[in-house]
Amino acid sequence: MTPTANPSQTLDFQCQCGAIKGAVTESTPPTGRRLVCHCNDCQAFAHYLGKEKRMLDDHAGTHVYQMDSAKFTLSQGQDKLACVTVTGGPLLRWYCNDCQTPIANTLSSTRFAFLSLILSAFDAGKTDAVLGREVEHVAIASGVGDLGQVRTASMPGMLWNLLVRTIKARFNPELKKSPLFDDATGEPLAVPIKLEPAQRLAIDEKADIYREVLGEAG
Numbered sequence: 001m002t003p004t005a006n007p008s009q010t011l012d013f014q015c016q017c018g019a020i021k022g023a024v025t026e027s028t029p030p031t032g033r034r035l036v037c038h039c040n041d042c043q044a045f046a047h048y049l050g051k052e053k054r055m056l057d058d059h060a061g062t063h064v065y066q067m068d069s070a071k072f073t074l075s076q077g078q079d080k081l082a083c084v085t086v087t088g089g090p091l092l093r094w095y096c097n098d099c100q101t102p103i104a105n106t107l108s109s110t111r112f113a114f115l116s117l118i119l120s121a122f123d124a125g126k127t128d129a130v131l132g133r134e135v136e137h138v139a140i141a142s143g144v145g146d147l148g149q150v151r152t153a154s155m156p157g158m159l160w161n162l163l164v165r166t167i168k169a170r171f172n173p174e175l176k177k178s179p180l181f182d183d184a185t186g187e188p189l190a191v192p193i194k195l196e197p198a199q200r201l202a203i204d205e206k207a208d209i210y211r212e213v214l215g216e217a218g
């Protein structure tokens with residue numbers, strides 16, 4: 001192997017309306033993890049945004065990349081950020097307030113240096129080149145169609161990753177940096193929106209119908 005002069009690669013981010021722009025800078029080989037999550041909460045987020053056709057694949061999966069939050073930077077549009085919790089829990093789901101392009105999922109504090117980038121706004125070919133093609137699936141029970149052959153990720157393995165990231169970030173504050181949080185206070189840059197139970201119920205009904213439609217198409 002010849003040593004490479006440029007060991008990192010960049011993947012540009014832009015929301016549909018162009019207000020929010022940024023980039024992922026990932027080392028070669030990439031250190032994050034590509035996952036497809038089929039869980040009901042990820043599906044609820046897609047329906048909340050009205051972006052299900054763009055965000056969800058044929059098996060109702062959301063393609064994400066779990067990575068160090070400091071490797072994602074925004075160059076403009078931080079004032080357009082919005083976030084929602086679809087369960088009332090600590091997982092924040094970020095998007096552009098003007099065009100509803102999904103951006104990432106995070107926890108509610110930078111203590112957990114965790115960012116799960118949502119890949120639907122990125123160029124698919126470039127994504128494969130920079131982040132690798134290896135994909136694992138999560139929560140296949142709530143997916144659509146035959147997922148019997150896919151590689152699945154274990155929940156304990158994912159929690160272990162999160163623990164390692166959190167401990168590393170405790171010793172290296174640079175790792176806690178996130179374009180979605182205030183550096184000084186560690187607070188999210190947008191006030192999290194909480195769905196009313198009736199809103200969530202309506203979204204879940206929409207998601208049920210969408211799964212049926214996907215199932216019939218496949």
Ligand SMILES: [Zn+2]
Binds near residue numbers: 016096100
């Ligand atoms: Zn936008």
Ligand SMILES: [Zn+2]
Binds near residue numbers: 038039040041042043
């Ligand atoms: Zn999920």
